[in-house]
Amino acid sequence: MLDEFPADEHRFAAILHPNIWYGHGRSEVHRLLARHVRAGLVLVPPEFGWRATLIASDYLIGDHGSVTTYGAVLGIPTLLGSFPAREVAPGSLVDVVGSRAPRLAEHEPIGPRLAAAERAAASFTDLSGRLTSRPGEAAGAVRRVCYELLELPEPEEEPPVPPDDLSGLPAPAACLPTASRARTEVEPGGGLRVVRHPVDLPRSTADGALVVAAEHPGRSLREAADVLVLTTGDWGEHVHDWLRDALDARPGSLLAAAVQGDACLVRTRSGRTARISPRVPGAGRPMCFAAAVHGWLAAGRSIDELGPETSVNGVRVQLS
Known part of the structure; x- marks a missing residue:
């Protein structure tokens, strides 16, 4: 998925079963998925x-776990990447989802299958009534059953239900690849479109500027x-020294850049510097701005030809 879809147009999240976390340990899970996290x-x-995360999702790729069933009940277009039918109770709600959601073959492109998932989601409308006969009373x-099995009296107070907040989820800016191949196109109106794909993945097929x-x-x-x-740290005036040194160390580079909040400061090999910032604060992606300027220079143009204002992936930016 990370390799197939442009990084700036899609966002991917992994919800792992808690047993994976507790069976392998947090350090091992983060080690195994480190390159994927760096890829976005x-x-x-x-x-x-x-x-x-589930509520915010436009599509879901899952297995025979409960999260997949919850997503289907919510009406999210669902694809099954794995579904061991022999491990599922016949006639259960999970079994019903397995009979209706389309399957994904191993290494099959996902994009062409999304339409099938959308069509199948229309058949999920009756599932919410089958999820539970006691809505809002599960806890x-x-x-009650647990205390009966333990032969202990049930406490009289309400069962504690912790809030489900966004603790542990990264900020949106952190969900973008830290190394990518970027292709830049000049749109008919003069704006720039940047398409980025991560390069950290084992089977990455991305091309373009690194x-x-x-x-x-x-x-x-x-x-x-x-x-x-x-991309990190407040270097102040020393940032110009860093940009110069970065270019000196890479004779083949046309450009070096530094993120400053939601803006990007770039320096060309000729020593020309410019600051690219979105007109609407927080609207842009600074690494995209750097890739866009590189693509412009690689096409034989100069920064001055960009003018004081242009657009990058539909975001209006100003150059100073």
């Missing part, structure tokens, strides 16, 4: 945020970067 994957923690009913954050752990990617981008 949102790794949802097991305690909080999974409900909000109390389960607790745009890498200076904090990326991959030394080979940093050294080969067409555009190296400083």
Whole structure:
């Protein structure tokens, strides 16, 4: 998924079963998925945020787990990446979802299957009434049974239900690849469109200019970067020294850049510097701005030809 879809147009989140977290341990889960997180994957923690993530989703790819069933009940177009039917109770709600949601074959492109998921979602309308016969009473009913099995008196107070907030979910800006291949196109109206795909993935097929954050752990990617981008820290006036040194260390680079809030400061090999910022604060993606300027320069144009104002992926930006 991360390789197939443009990084700036889609967002992907993984909701893992709690047993994965507790069976492998947090450190191992983060180690196994580190490159995917650097490629833009949102790794949802097991305690909080999974409900909000599910509600916000436009599509769901799941298995025979409960989250997949909840998503189908919500009417989310659902694809099944795995569904071991022999492990599912016949006639259960999970079994019904398995009989209606389309399957994904291994390594099959996902984009063409989304329409099938949307068509199948129309058949999920009757599932909400079958999810539970006691809507809103699950916590109390389960607790009552547990205390009966333990042969203990049930407490008189209401069962505690912790709030489900967004703790542990990363900020939106952190959900973008730190190393990507970027292709820049000049649109008919003069604006720029940047299409980025992450390069951290094992089977990455991305092409275009290599745009890498200076904090990326991959030394080979940093050294080969067409555009190296400083994305952390407030360097003040020292940022100009960093930009100059980054270009000196990479004779093949046309550009170096540094993120400053929601803006981007760029320096060309000729020493020309410019600041690109969105007209609406928070609307843009600074690494995209750097990629756009690189694409413009690679086409044989100068920064001055961009003018004081243009657009990047539909976001109006100003140059100063």
